[in-house]
Amino acid sequence: MQLADPITQPQFYRDVASKRFFAWVIDVIIVALISLLIVPFTAFVAAFFFLGLMGVVGFMYRVITLATGSATWGMRMMAIEIRDQHGARLDLGQAFLHTVGYMVSWTVAPLQLISIVLMATSNRGQGLTDVVLGTAAINRKA
Template sequence: MALPDPQVQPDFYTDVPLKRLMAWAVDAVVTALACLVILPFTFFTAVFFLPLLFLVVGFIYRMVTLANGSATWGMRLFAIELRRPDGTPLDAGTAFAHTLGYSVSCAMAPLQLISIVMMATTDRGQGLTDHVLGTVMINRRAERI
């Protein structure tokens, strides 16, 4: 299975950048809630390194959900998923690499800005990490058409 061509099968890419933004917001809330649940188990000492806790919890959440379904909970809510260059769902290695690329992009504002512009302007709505890995975000429902 190859990746869908955006010119021939545009339904796969319709509204994907907007859905990515909304999925990102949902995933941020899920990560924040997970951090709040973890906080008491650290006897609230994690409050002193909360950004690091958020980063680690978010990394694990994103990597595990991508490896087990090619989409985070937020992505699933908005019916989008990541695919590898050959069109198959992400495996554990690709999920790790994508999560690492995403984390590096978030840590460096210029990279995040470049990624956002790329998602908004490329035919397939790919961000910087997607371009490096060859991954693509597609609409899940379009697959059944």
């Protein structure tokens, strides 16, 4: 088993890049809300390093949701999921590596720019982390 071919089975990749963007927006909102809920439990100290808290919460959120369903909650709402090079769902190790790649891309701006360009122009809508790991986002209903 392997990833669907974007030429013979384009339904798996149709509109994936735009769905990934909207899923990302949803995920940022979810992570921000979870982070806001945590702040009072730190005696509001976390308010002073809120972006760092969001980074930690976001990392854990992505690893857990990708490992348990191969999609974040935002991706699930947009009906997409990440599959590995064999077309299988991500396991914990792959979810961890995918999240590390995602976070590195966000901390190094040129890498994020390359990732966005790849998502918008590649047949499979793969970002930089996807290309490196051999993963791809696909439509769940396809």
